[in-house]
Amino acid sequence: GPIGVFDSGIGGLTVLKALMARLPHERTLYLGDTARVPYGTKSGEVVTRYSLKNAEFLLERGIKLLVVACNTASAAALPALQAALPVPVLGVIEPGARTALQRTRGGGVGVIGTPGTVRSGAYQRALEAGNPKVAVKATACPLFVPLAEEGWTTGDVPLLVAREYLAGFARDGVDTLVLGCTHYPLLKGVIAEVVGPHVSLVDSAEATAEAVAELLGEKGLLAPASVGAPEHAFFVTDVPERFVEVGARFLGRPIPSA
Numbered sequence: 001g002p003i004g005v006f007d008s009g010i011g012g013l014t015v016l017k018a019l020m021a022r023l024p025h026e027r028t029l030y031l032g033d034t035a036r037v038p039y040g041t042k043s044g045e046v047v048t049r050y051s052l053k054n055a056e057f058l059l060e061r062g063i064k065l066l067v068v069a070c071n072t073a074s075a076a077a078l079p080a081l082q083a084a085l086p087v088p089v090l091g092v093i094e095p096g097a098r099t100a101l102q103r104t105r106g107g108g109v110g111v112i113g114t115p116g117t118v119r120s121g122a123y124q125r126a127l128e129a130g131n132p133k134v135a136v137k138a139t140a141c142p143l144f145v146p147l148a149e150e151g152w153t154t155g156d157v158p159l160l161v162a163r164e165y166l167a168g169f170a171r172d173g174v175d176t177l178v179l180g181c182t183h184y185p186l187l188k189g190v191i192a193e194v195v196g197p198h199v200s201l202v203d204s205a206e207a208t209a210e211a212v213a214e215l216l217g218e219k220g221l222l223a224p225a226s227v228g229a230p231e232h233a234f235f236v237t238d239v240p241e242r243f244v245e246v247g248a249r250f251l252g253r254p255i256p257s258a
């Protein structure tokens, strides 16, 4: 079966992009819950309810593994999804936290994400579970989401916003910063400019793709190398036009149709 990926909307395409690069023989099914986006400002209970619906949709289509690409949904709903599904379920938080702990040189780890992700404390818990002594500073950066979707990723406007949000990290001596939201890899350039060259940026999407490859390998679930390119199917819960148009930028290639 294919790998199932869901997100609150478009953002999870950054995770799909990393998955396609790391596992080029795998078929994928992507569901963007564009009717209910954003998840980042909603309660954990509501995000969990939506997440279970999304998982059910993908499960009915025969997925062998579920990747929760959305940080907010991973933070709120991972235990509920793992309890409800008969296939392995992976979120983006554990892999991102693990990579951050490998990178930090003891100066502390910063986390940026949606208000829901930060409020849940999921990254903080995952980091402290791996190293009880780690100093964690988490900040919500909600305006990064519309900036990334509007394609406003360079120039003065995103730079000013990034300075407002990220000034504290420089003061607190953080040496590693987790991009804990699907949209933030698009703003990597601006974020790097503000935090400076001494702060290492952790892309949760890449860390997750690596974790998926490991898990599929361990379980003997890797797809055999195929002759042709594997199929990638896209589904959305609202009309597809905006998803197809904006999504191409997030995925780094055209989206056939959704």
Ligand code: DGN
Pocket (backbone or CB within 6 Å): 007, 008, 009, 011, 012, 037, 038, 039, 040, 041, 069, 070, 071, 072, 073, 113, 114, 117, 145, 180, 181, 182, 183
């Ligand atoms: N996909 C969400 C996340 O990674 O937290 C961001 C978009 C949203 O729902 N606000």
